[in-house]
Amino acid sequence: MSESDELQMTGLELSPRKIAYLKFMFRQEEPTVRTSELAESLGVDPSTVTKTLDELSNAGYVDHIPYKGVRLSPAGKDYASFLIRRHQILELVFSKYGLSPEEVCEEVTRLEPFVSKKAIEAICKSMGYPTVSFCPVNPEMKIL
Template structure:
């Protein structure tokens, strides 16, 4: 696995990866456009960039799916979201508020910070949004 810093992708590209990962199958570009509420040409451009960066495979008229690199990064994104949501819940926000607030800033939090927070919280296994995996917690 390529070393992840957690800061490789823009918030918009992160949304694409999360949605493709959530669907667990080939996703057509028109579905992505509709879900993300963007113009189809923007979706095509972003998908081509993600393909060039090695996160997705795109076969025209068949859809987009994650590569191994994309799956690893998506797993990190889910872990980051769940750890940050749990942290905010522990500070008094409701689970719904915590999840919503994390969506505003999570793309700016590095893997190192997540590993440190995770370690400080005792490597929790369950977050407000689901199970927390610890495949590469370095701290």
């Protein structure tokens, strides 16, 4: 994503399902992900994965690699990085209210598709730009 595209990103462009695809792909060790792997991990039909990946490809977020699968495009990597960061920041906010780590993650996952980049930046500013996330799996994980 170019600098001008970055400025135009609101964080509200994608559906919760498409957000899940990008976040899943971003977290994988291998840059290329097979359709079957996405279907199994996200619990959806392979035909749904194909359709969603076509939509993400048409929007410039993923690239198809014949006979190998798909990978995040540079724009997809930038957007997925923002999505992970947004999740981490919202987890920090929700962690202050006595919810278990699992409840925090569930609530944030429900809410995050509706929280803009502008709101996340305001939250970060009000929190002093935190650098360590609230992650039940890895509490020392750095915020992207």
